[in-house]
Amino acid sequence: MMELDLERLRKKLIRSRQKVFQRYQSLGEDWQALSERDKRELEDIKLALAKMAGTIYGICESCRKPISQNRLEIFPALFTA
Ligand SMILES: [Zn+2]
Numbered sequence: 001m002m003e004l005d006l007e008r009l010r011k012k013l014i015r016s017r018q019k020v021f022q023r024y025q026s027l028g029e030d031w032q033a034l035s036e037r038d039k040r041e042l043e044d045i046k047l048a049l050a051k052m053a054g055t056i057y058g059i060c061e062s063c064r065k066p067i068s069q070n071r072l073e074i075f076p077a078l079f080t081a
Contacts (some may be wrong), residue, residue, distance in 0.1 A: 004058045004069050009076045010049065016076075017045045044077035049080075 020038045048081040051057035058067050060081045067081040 004066075004072065006052055006057065007071055009057075009069075010052060010074075012076045013045050013048055016041065020045075041077070044079075046076040046078070 020034075020042055024031070024034055024040060048057060050052055054066070058072060059065070060067055062080045065081070071081055072078055
């Protein structure tokens, strides 16, 4: 199986999470005011990080094949390919 640069992808996820958190703060920490897109993004980031911890990150949920580093670089919270 191909090697993924997990540290690099983890940093991207954490940066994205920080950006959503900054938007949350700019809304006066009003969770209801946060867009559905941002809420969904947070859920996806949480799931991606949990998959990394459980070593099932980068495996397509549909066909179980590995997802390429290139595709994950573009969108690190990608669960099917
Ligand atoms: Zn697949």
